[in-house]
Amino acid sequence: MSEANLYPVPEHFKKNAAIDLARYKAMYEQSVNSPDTFWAEQATSFLTWQQPWTQVTNSNLRKGEVAWFINGKLNVSVNCIDRHLPARANQTAIIWEGDDPAEDQFITYQELHDQVCRLTNALRERGVKKGDRVCIYMPMIPEASYAMLACARIGAIHSVVFGGFSPEALKDRIQDADCQVVITADEGLRGGKRVPLKKNTDIALNHCPKVHTCIVVKRTGGDVQWREGRDFWYEDLVAHQPSEAESAIVDSEDPLFILYTSGSTGKPKGVLHTTGGYLLQAAMTHKYVFDYQEGDIYWCTADVGWVTGHSYIVYGPLANGATTLMFEGVPTYPDASRCWQVIDKHGVNIFYTAPTAIRALMGAGNDYVTKTSRASLKVLGSVGEPINPEAWEWYYRVVGDSRCPIMDTWWQTETGAHMLTPLPGAIDLKPGSATVPFFGVQPVLLDADGKEVVGAGEGNLCIKAAWPGQIRTVFGDHQRCVDTYYSTYPGYYFTGDGARRDADGYYWITGRVDDVLNVSGHRMGTAEVESALVLHDKVAEAAVVGYPHDIKGQGIYAYVTLMAGEQPSDELKKELLALVVKEIGAIARPDIIQWAPGLPKTRSGKIMRRILRKIAANELDSLGDTSTLADPAVVNELIDNRANQ
Ligand code: PRX
DSSP states (O other): OOOOOOOOHHHHHHHHOOOOOOHHHHHHHHHHHHHHHHHHHHHHHHOOOSSSSSSSOOTTTTTBBEEEEETTTEHHHHHHTGGGGGTTSSSSEEEESSSSOOEEEEEEEHHHHHHHHHHHHHHHHHHOOOOOOOEEEEOSEEEEEHHHHHHHHHHHHEEEEEETBBBHHHHHHHHHHHHSSSESOEEEEEEEEEEHHHHHHHHTTTTTTTOOOEEOSSSOOOOOOOOOEEEEEHHHHHHHHHHHHOOOOOEEEEEEEEEOOOOOSSSOEEEEEEEEHHHHHHHHHHHHTOOTTTTTEEEOOOOSSHHHIIIIIHHHHEEEEOEEEOOOTTTTSSOOHHHHHHHHHTTOOOOEOHHHHHHHHHHTTTTTHHOOOOOOOOOEEEEESSOOHHHHHHHIIIIIITTOOOOOOOOOOOGGGBBBOOTTTOOOBBBBBOSBBBBTTTEEEEETSBBBOOOSSSEEEEEEEETTTOEEEETTOOOHHHIIIISTTTOOOOOOOEEOOTTSEEEEEEEEEESSEEEEEEEEEEHHHHHHHHTTTEEEEEEEEEETTTTEEEEEEEEEEEEEOOOOHHHHHHHHHHHHHTTTTGGOOOOEEEOSSSSOOBBHHHHBHHHHHHTTTTTTGGOOOOOSSSSSSSHHHHHHHHHOO
């Protein structure tokens, strides 16, 4: 192990953390050698079941079948709220920090209970029942978590759509999940700017005749259009409701939520998670990975529109009876000190964010950080994309004052919870490595022939045994689930990531090996951006690749071929950018559009993305073999054009 890059477990964590190295090893061993015993013990200690399971798991990765805690019954909202009331009714469950630093709110477990019950009653009054799908298109306000938990209380399936998605993207998701109820807000507020959520919803709902109820939280009081009979103010619906609501008895394998995520082909997939296994892994990882201890103030900066917000703002922390901070704004508003000020204001002990935010804040300079105390911090976390060692070191030294270990957590929408991650009291850290597997996770690296790489080496990252938080299906299309995750390497779950394992058994994620981009930690299919670009009637063809970007990790680079006779222009570029924003949202806006008179294709007509990636990254020395192209001259044309960017 190279000592220079090794950050050993701090002494006080070795002594005080729930899990030290010996315990990690013993628990990991048990988790893979006697999974039934291990998971049964964890499920009993972390969750409250209304009826015990009859079998721990019945999973078969060859068939893409996964099931945990068979016949067990529990309710997620009871586990996240009701069972805590005897001891924690007056403890803060959610600290809400507004976009405006002057606005905050402290919601106790009792208040959370009452709010969730009122909304549960209101939803039931609007006809929502177990198994129905409810779309949540919300800003980061407490009502977003009330909505998720109210669905869980009913046994309805929520589909949270990130507030940055466009009306078009929202429409697709509402239609795909066949939602009949949408919960939104008049407007969101981020960095002082208003986000027209109700207006976007109206546009989407023009194409969703089955939506009979749209519930609107009044956040800003901005102007909104109203359709009588369909639109209801949240406040009006919940005001008269009782603060008690029966919780549905839910099977461990009943769905909890659908969350859309991008793949290498086609439209985003509705990843479906179920109840018992998901909640267990979210709760367990929240406790062990952050060494969460009673009384800690915990802050994850994600948005509830992403899986990180589901597992680590709402479900994991609340299942553990923690105090979770929910932040409406952005890390740079009013200025780049905001996160550190919020940490001091609320005494945050555990802070979990994304490398893209770390890099942006690092770029703003140390003064924004060092003028704050941050003395309350004890553990830092990173998620969503590889963290470059430079950003890691800055996060460690400047933000954490060389005192707080960084948990670099690798996982995916599909995995439900952390998969590769250090534990603060057990695992020495190496900047840039997500380190070792969490309990029950059996990662393998497969080579081009599908053989397991032994010892140190590199390959496609797969998982060879089912885990509780695993994706169960793609909503409405199980075959797509099987094709995407289980057919590349039969018997394994294929992550879509490449990874390297070093001599110490540490994993280093090398990035996606498919056509999925990771832009500022947001997952984006190149095919989605291409489909948006070719909607323009002047565009004949488009090819989108990622390229290294200092802040975003990856930027979006689009090669666009115009129809014969059409001329490139700045005006047209603007139209194309606007089109992508309209179809998907601002997060998908290409950073660079290059006009491409032709694209490098094989003789069978397949675009050689490898070459496009190299040109975009300006790695012109390593283009590789271009002789098999139908028209090798195209490459030089693209390179010459690139120079003119
Ligand atoms: O490529 C990996 C990257 O993000 C992908 C999953 O994206 P998503 O489903 O949106 O979930 C993001 C939040 C869990 C992965 O396939 N990724 C996520 N975490 C890391 C990471 N890459 C490297 N290091 C990480 N810690």
